[in-house]
Amino acid sequence: VRSLPGREDAADVAALIAQPLDPAETELLRGRLRSLTGTRLLPPILRPPKNVLCVGKNYVEHVREGAHAEGVKFEIPDEPIWFTKAHTALAGHEGTIPWDPEFTEQLDYEGELAVVVGKSGRHIRRERALDHVFGYTILNDVTARDRQQRHKQWFVGKSADGYAPLGPWVVTADAIPDPQNLTIETTVDGEIRQSDTTANMIFDVATLITAISTGLTLEPGDVIGTGTPPGVAWGSGRFLRPGSTVAVAVEGIGRLVSEVGTVTSPS
Amino acid sequence: VRSLPGREDAADVAALIAQPLDPAETELLRGRLRSLTGTRLLPPILRPPKNVLCVGKNYVEHVREGAHAEGVKFEIPDEPIWFTKAHTALAGHEGTIPWDPEFTEQLDYEGELAVVVGKSGRHIRRERALDHVFGYTILNDVTARDRQQRHKQWFVGKSADGYAPLGPWVVTADAIPDPQNLTIETTVDGEIRQSDTTANMIFDVATLITAISTGLTLEPGDVIGTGTPPGVAWGSGRFLRPGSTVAVAVEGIGRLVSEVGTVTSPS
Numbered sequence: 328v329r330s331l332p333g334r335e336d337a338a339d340v341a342a343l344i345a346q347p348l349d350p351a352e353t354e355l356l357r358g359r360l361r362s363l364t365g366t367r368l369l370p371p372i373l374r375p376p377k378n379v380l381c382v383g384k385n386y387v388e389h390v391r392e393g394a395h396a397e398g399v400k401f402e403i404p405d406e407p408i409w410f411t412k413a414h415t416a417l418a419g420h421e422g423t424i425p426w427d428p429e430f431t432e433q434l435d436y437e438g439e440l441a442v443v444v445g446k447s448g449r450h451i452r453r454e455r456a457l458d459h460v461f462g463y464t465i466l467n468d469v470t471a472r473d474r475q476q477r478h479k480q481w482f483v484g485k486s487a488d489g490y491a492p493l494g495p496w497v498v499t500a501d502a503i504p505d506p507q508n509l510t511i512e513t514t515v516d517g518e519i520r521q522s523d524t525t526a527n528m529i530f531d532v533a534t535l536i537t538a539i540s541t542g543l544t545l546e547p548g549d550v551i552g553t554g555t556p557p558g559v560a561w562g563s564g565r566f567l568r569p570g571s572t573v574a575v576a577v578e579g580i581g582r583l584v585s586e587v588g589t590v591t592s593p594s
Numbered sequence: 595v596r597s598l599p600g601r602e603d604a605a606d607v608a609a610l611i612a613q614p615l616d617p618a619e620t621e622l623l624r625g626r627l628r629s630l631t632g633t634r635l636l637p638p639i640l641r642p643p644k645n646v647l648c649v650g651k652n653y654v655e656h657v658r659e660g661a662h663a664e665g666v667k668f669e670i671p672d673e674p675i676w677f678t679k680a681h682t683a684l685a686g687h688e689g690t691i692p693w694d695p696e697f698t699e700q701l702d703y704e705g706e707l708a709v710v711v712g713k714s715g716r717h718i719r720r721e722r723a724l725d726h727v728f729g730y731t732i733l734n735d736v737t738a739r740d741r742q743q744r745h746k747q748w749f750v751g752k753s754a755d756g757y758a759p760l761g762p763w764v765v766t767a768d769a770i771p772d773p774q775n776l777t778i779e780t781t782v783d784g785e786i787r788q789s790d791t792t793a794n795m796i797f798d799v800a801t802l803i804t805a806i807s808t809g810l811t812l813e814p815g816d817v818i819g820t821g822t823p824p825g826v827a828w829g830s831g832r833f834l835r836p837g838s839t840v841a842v843a844v845e846g847i848g849r850l851v852s853e854v855g856t857v858t859s860p861s
Contacts, residue, residue, distance in 0.1 A: 414643065
C-alpha cells in the first residue's frame with residue numbers, strides 16, 4: 328500500500344482505517360498480492376494512537392484463579408479495570424517473546440479477543456458501540472506476573488518490548504456479527520491451557536467501548552484487549568520457558584503464534 | 595516550522611527531536627518569530643509515541659497524605675510505580691480542564707516536573723540516564739480521585755480528555771543541569787496548595803529513566819511525569835470546582851496555567 332501515490336504514510340491498518348482505499352487503489356493493488364507463505368507478518372496495527380487499552384479481570388473464572396494465586400478475596404469487579412500496554416511491546420505473528428530472567432521469573436500468557444476501533448467517539452452509547460468497531464484481532468497480553476504483583480499498577484509488568492503479540496491480521500467487523508460467541512483457546516507447546524468462549528466475558532465488547540469512552544476519546548486504530556479467560560500460568564504455576572511456543576486461537580479470526588526466545592540482558 | 599520544505603510532519607517537538615533543525619532552517623525561521631502575547635500555545639508534545647509515562651507516590655509526604663486519605667498503611671514504595679495517561683488527555687497552557695460531575699466528584703490536581711526524552715534507549719544505565727533527556731516541562735497530572743480509587747488501576751481516572759495539561763514549553767536539558775534542585779509550586783485561585791522541591795523525590799529523574807527502560811524502549815518524544823509533592827486536594831478534601839484556576843510553577847521552566855471549565859455530558 329505504501330507504494331500507492333499519496334499513501335507513503337500508510338504504514339499500518341490505522342492509517343487505512345482513517346482513509347480507506349478507493350476502488351481504483353484496490354484495483355492497483357490486486358496485481359501485487361503476495362502469498363502469505365514465506366512472508367513475515369508485522370502486527371496489523373504498528374502504531375495505535377494510544378497505548379493498547381486493556382481490561383483486566385473480565386472472565387469470572389480468571390478472576391477466581393487470580394484471587395487464589397494472589398491470596399486475596401474473590402470479588403467480581405463492578406466496572407471494567409483498565410490498564411495499558413506500550414506500542415513498543417507489539418510483535419507480529421510468529422514473533423518472539425523475549426526471555427529475560429532479570430526482568431521476570433514468572434513469564435505468563437493471556438489469550439484475548441482484541442477490538443480495533445474504526446470510528447472516533449466519546450461518551451459512546453452502548454446501543455451504538457459496535458458501530459465504532461473496525462474489526463477484530465488476537466492479542467496475547469504477555470505478563471511478567473511477579474512485576475505486575477510487586478508494582479500493583481500493571482503497566483510495567485505488561486509493557487516490556489515484545490509483550491504484546493498482535494495478529495495475525497484484522498478481520499473486519501462485518502465478518503463477525505456477534506463478538507460474544509467466539510471460542511478462544513490458548514496452547515503452550517500444543518497443550519491446551521485456556522479454552523473458553525467470549526460469551527463468558529463479564530463486560531461485553533459494547534460495554535467496554537461505552538465504559539472506556541466515558542472520559543476519553545477513542546480514535547481509529549485504537550486497540551482494546553478484552554481480557555483473558557481462566558487457565559493462565561499464574562494459576563497453575565507453569566510459567567513460560569525459553570523455547571516455549573504459545574498459540575492463541577479465536578474462532579473466526581485465526582491463530583496467533585509466538586515463540587519464547589532468549590535475550591541476554593546487558594549487565 | 596511546518597512551512598519549511600520537508601518539514602510538513604513537524605507537528606510537534608517530538609518530530610524536531612528526532613530530526614533537529616539545521617542552521618539554515620533556523621535562519622529561515624528567525625524572521626517568522628511571533629510574540630507569545632495573543633498566541634495560544636498547544637502542548638509542546640502533541641503526540642508522544644507512547645502514552646505519557648507517569649510515576650505515582652514519588653514524594654514521601656504525598657505518599658503519607660494518600661495513605662491517610664485512602665485509609666491504608668503508610669509505606670514508601672521500594673520501586674517506582676508506573677501508570678500512563680493517553681495523549682488525548684493533553685492540553686496546552688491556558689487550556690481547560692473539563693468539569694464533568696458525571697465523570698467525577700473529586701477533581702484533583704497534581705503539579706509535576708516532566709521529562710521529555712531525546713534519545714532512544716533500553717536498559718539505560720543510571721550514569722548515562724540524563725544523556726537521554728531532551729528537556730523538561732511541566733505536567734498537571736489531573737486526577738478523578740474517586741475513579742482512581744474505585745478502579746485501583748489508575749489509567750481511567752487520569753486519562754480523560756483534558757486531564758494532562760503540559761507546557762507551556764520545553765526547556766532544553768542544558769539549561770537545567772540539576773533537575774533535583776528545582777522548586778515546584780501549585781496554586782489554586784492564587785492560594786498555594788503544593789510547595790516543595792524536586793530534591794524530595796524518592797526516585798530521582800535518572801533512577802526513573804533507568805527503571806522504566808529496564809523492560810521497554812524509550813523513544814524520542816516520550817514524556818515522563820515524575821510524581822507530585824504533597825498538598826493535593828485528596829488530602830485536604832478541597833477539590834477543584836468549575837471556574838477554578840490551577841497554576842503549576844517549576845523553577846527554571848515557567849508556569850502552566852489551566853482553568854476548570856464546564857462541560858455538559860451527553861445524556
